[in-house]
Amino acid sequence: MADTKTQRQPDIERLLAGDPEEFRLLVAQESERLFRVIQRFVKDSDEARSVMQETFLQAYERRDTFRRESKFTTWLYAIGINLARAAVRKSARSSSLDELDVDRLQPDFNANGRPSMVPPRWNPEKLVESEERHRLVREGIDRLPEDYRTVVMLRDIEELPTAEVSAILGVSEGAVRVRLHRARQALHALLSEYFAE
Amino acid sequence: MNILDRLRNYFRPQLTCADANAFIVDYLEKELDQDTNASFEAHVGKCAVCARFLDQYSTTIDLCKSEGKIAAPPELVESTLDFLRDRGIGRD
Ligand SMILES: [Zn+2]
Numbered sequence: 001m002a003d004t005k006t007q008r009q010p011d012i013e014r015l016l017a018g019d020p021e022e023f024r025l026l027v028a029q030e031s032e033r034l035f036r037v038i039q040r041f042v043k044d045s046d047e048a049r050s051v052m053q054e055t056f057l058q059a060y061e062r063r064d065t066f067r068r069e070s071k072f073t074t075w076l077y078a079i080g081i082n083l084a085r086a087a088v089r090k091s092a093r094s095s096s097l098d099e100l101d102v103d104r105l106q107p108d109f110n111a112n113g114r115p116s117m118v119p120p121r122w123n124p125e126k127l128v129e130s131e132e133r134h135r136l137v138r139e140g141i142d143r144l145p146e147d148y149r150t151v152v153m154l155r156d157i158e159e160l161p162t163a164e165v166s167a168i169l170g171v172s173e174g175a176v177r178v179r180l181h182r183a184r185q186a187l188h189a190l191l192s193e194y195f196a197e
Numbered sequence: 198m199n200i201l202d203r204l205r206n207y208f209r210p211q212l213t214c215a216d217a218n219a220f221i222v223d224y225l226e227k228e229l230d231q232d233t234n235a236s237f238e239a240h241v242g243k244c245a246v247c248a249r250f251l252d253q254y255s256t257t258i259d260l261c262k263s264e265g266k267i268a269a270p271p272e273l274v275e276s277t278l279d280f281l282r283d284r285g286i287g288r289d
Pocket of ligand 1: 213217244245246247
């Protein structure tokens with residue numbers, strides 16, 4: 001198959017009618033991103049790949065249940081995230097932080113609205129080698145509770161618009177923003193341990 | 198700045214650091230109304246603590262963008278197309 005990334009978007013009507021060429025195009029265009037999203041839940045690369053393939057399989061087989069209320073890819077990602085969550089539950093892997101930890105990692109303000117602590121200066125370039133920085137950021141994201149990790153992954157890493165993240169997760173845009181803010185602040189606090197001068 | 202803007206600034210409610218913190222997401226998504234946006238920028242402009250926090254918060258987002266992506270394995274698309282073809286999907 002030729003360089004598929006530069007090809008046109010799949011035609012939704014032909015995709016839903018089961019046209020193999022359109023489905024191949026969808027697989028070619030969405031595999032990498034869908035894999036990255038799923039691997040945030042399912043650590044093992046081979047398992048992530050098999051969950052991703054199962055996602056395409058289910059999307060194809062259930063395509064007549066697609067309601068056309070969202071983009072087809074939004075629906076595809078919702079299926080992928082549900083399958084990834086189910087796979088994680090099966091292996092009983094849980095992230096190391098819980099809701100209370102996330103609370104504890106939020107900035108604290110006194111009754112006058114002043115912060116109870118001044119954040120220390122950061123210098124991630126000078127203090128940490130780039131390989132190490134890469135590892136610290138990934139570990140920090142992985143330690144977030146699942147709901148928080150998911151919004152960071154979709155909004156900040158994959159840079160999907162808030163409206164689309166809201167459609168994929170089936171929560172309001174306001175709820176996406178609240179989670180995102182708490183997740184970023186928790187991650188900021190985790191990274192501060194390493195990046196503070 | 199004309200006299201009307203000066204007056205408007207003078208009477209604009211002052212945000213606390215806690216207020217400013219709660220507006221960060223909407224500020225970065227450019228969802229604040231004009232007045233709140235101006236109040237936010239005025240606060241961060243004169244509060245070194247919030248300015249530093251906003252800077253580090255933005256760095257955190259940038260780090261997610263630049264460091265958070267996991268490389269997908271090679272042959273991902275090909276192996277997926279094979280997987281689906283074995284199940285009768287995607288054959289011409
Ligand atoms: Zn402040």
